[in-house]
Structures are given as C-alpha cells and as structure tokens.
Amino acid sequence: MAVGVDADLVVPGDREFRFRVGLRPVDAANWLEPDERRNAELLAKQELLSQRHDEVVATLPGSESASLEVLELVIDELTRRELVTHSGAVARDLGTGIEVRCDELHPIDAAGRLIQEDLCVMAPGPQGHELVAASLCFPGRWRLADKIGRSMAEIHASVPRYGTDVSDAADRVLARLAPGRIVERFNWSVMDDATLFQPSGHGRSDEPPATIGSEVVLRTERQTLRGLTDGSVLFGIRTRVRTLDELAGRPEFCGELADSLRRLPDDVVGYKSLSRLRPVVIVWLEAAAGR
Numbered sequence: 237m238a239v240g241v242d243a244d245l246v247v248p249g250d251r252e253f254r255f256r257v258g259l260r261p262v263d264a265a266n267w268l269e270p271d272e273r274r275n276a277e278l279l280a281k282q283e284l285l286s287q288r289h290d291e292v293v294a295t296l297p298g299s300e301s302a303s304l305e306v307l308e309l310v311i312d313e314l315t316r317r318e319l320v321t322h323s324g325a326v327a328r329d330l331g332t333g334i335e336v337r338c339d340e341l342h343p344i345d346a347a348g349r350l351i352q353e354d355l356c357v358m359a360p361g362p363q364g365h366e367l368v369a370a371s372l373c374f375p376g377r378w379r380l381a382d383k384i385g386r387s388m389a390e391i392h393a394s395v396p397r398y399g400t401d402v403s404d405a406a407d408r409v410l411a412r413l414a415p416g417r418i419v420e421r422f423n424w425s426v427m428d429d430a431t432l433f434q435p436s437g438h439g440r441s442d443e444p445p446a447t448i449g450s451e452v453v454l455r456t457e458r459q460t461l462r463g464l465t466d467g468s469v470l471f472g473i474r475t476r477v478r479t480l481d482e483l484a485g486r487p488e489f490c491g492e493l494a495d496s497l498r499r500l501p502d503d504v505v506g507y508k509s510l511s512r513l514r515p516v517v518i519v520w521l522e523a524a525a526g527r
Contacts, residue, residue, distance in 0.1 A: 240420035244456035303343035413463035491525035
C-alpha cells in the first residue's frame with residue numbers, strides 16, 4: 237500500500253462552507269501512489285485509450301517538451317519502484333504486461349498509460365497557466381475537449397464560488413511553483429455512480445438509489461501540482477472510489493462527512509447533483525456515526 241493512502245479521507249471542518257486551495261508539500265518519493273487497484277485501473281485506461289482515445293487524450297502544439305519531462309519523471313519513478321522496465325523506447329509494466337512504445341505516442345499519452353493518476357500539463361500563457369496537454373481517463377464529470385487550451389479561470393468558470401474563493405490563490409501557486417517542488421490537495425464528492433470514467437453528469441436530479449450503503453460512493457481526488465523546468469506545472473489527479481459501506485467502520489469520519497454535506501450551499505449542491513441524494517445520505521451517515 238502507498239504511503240498516505242487514506243489521507244484523502246479528510247473533509248473540510250469549517251463552520252462555514254468555503255472552497256480552499258489547502259496545499260501541503262509532498263516528498264518526491266510519495267509523488268505517485270500505486271496501490272492494489274493498479275493492474276485493474278491500468279487495464280481500464282488501456283481500454284479507454286483504445287476505444288475513445290480522442291476523448292481522453294488532448295494535446296496542443298508546443299506541449300511536447302514539458303510532456304517529455306513528465307514522461308521521464310514517471311519512468312524514473314516507476315523504475316525505482318520496480319513496477320516498470322524501460323529499454324530503448326519501450327516501457328513495460330510488470331504487473332499487466334502493458335508495453336508502451338514511447339517513440340510512437342505524444343509523451344503525455346505515453347506517461348498516462350503507466351500510472352493510475354491522470355495527468356494535465358498547464359503552461360504559462362497570457363491569462364495565466366493554460367491546459368496544453370492531458371491524459372484524462374478518469375474525469376469527474378468534465379470533458380477534456382471543453383477545457384484544452386483554456387486558463388484555470390476558464391476551466392473552472394462553471395464551478396460555484398471558484399472565482400471568489402480560490403481563483404487568485406490558485407493562479408499565484410501555479411506562477412510561483414519552483415521546478416521539482418510538489419504540493420497536494422484533496423477534493424471529494426458523493427455520487428451514486430462508481431464509474432471512474434465520468435465525463436458528464438453534473439446537474440442530474442435522479443432519484444436516490446434504494447440501497448444507499450452499497451450504491452452511493454465517496455469519490456475522492458488527490459490532486460498534485462509539480463513544477464517543471466520551463467515554468468509549466470504538472471497537475472496529477474489520483475481518483476479513488478469507496479462505497480459508503482466501506483466507510484461504515486469509521487464512525488467519526490462518517491459524522492464529519494455528514495456535517496460537511498449539511499454545510500454545502502445550495503449552488504454547490506446543485507453543481508454536485510446532490511439535491512435529492514444529500515438528505516438520504518446524511519441520514520445514512522448519521523446512523524453509521526452512531527448519532
């Protein structure tokens with residue numbers, strides 16, 4: 237198991253809801269977090285890349301150099317962990333047998349095939365850092381095609397309170413992140429769909445499922461930012477999904493999650509498609525917390 241694998245089980249404890257950047261430093265040895273789901277998730281990526289490549293990989297001209305640095309960092313780290321072998325232009329994953337011919341793919345495409353994390357390269361632009369290359373197989377209800385070439389502010393334009401709560405701070409972090417420095421933050425949502433590849437779904441108002449514990453999931457994202465040598469920033473997204481039943485043995489956490497759900501403002505509830513799901517999930521979590 238990776239170091240800090242449960243660090244994503246943290247929800248905001250503020251008395252008043254507020255989006256926060258909430259960054260903390262990460263040692264390079266803990267940049268990636270391979271775990272027991274590695275083989276299954278790499279194979280899931282392989283299938284998506286084979287069948288829906290244009291939906292999960294997007295690149296702009298000029299992104300090759302920064303993306304090549306990302307590929308080299310990924311291969312070096314996986315080789316150190318003895319998860320991948322690298323000979324010439326071929327990287328081979330030892331767990332799945334997947335072979336990646338790095339000379340035949342854009343570097344960000346090649347890198348994304350070897351790790352569970354999704355990867356986005358943000359390059360300096362006239363309006364702040366812009367998304368110039370990405371391998372995004374496990375999106376949490378956003379489409380890569382809608383975001384490529386856009387700045388951070390444009391990417392998050394539909395997110396309630398992003399502009400007032402974190403936009404300026406996020407831009408400053410990207411502009412000041414030194415090459416080689418890594419920081420992380422965590423994001424979470426409650427959903428009634430455990431699928432990792434979810435390019436759509438915001439604004440749904442489906443009826444809550446009949447079996448809350450087994451059908452509702454906590455979807456968390458460990459988001460890492462790593463400075464690259466040309467001033468670009470690598471944004472990594474490590475997604476994990478757990479059913480509420482898997483969290484039932486953690487009563488204190490269930491209580492904290494119930495409190496956080498209760499504090500969500502109406503506009504955020506709507507954005508996260510929680511209007512009908514939230515009340516029944518809070519009841520379930522309260523029971524699991526023994527309240």
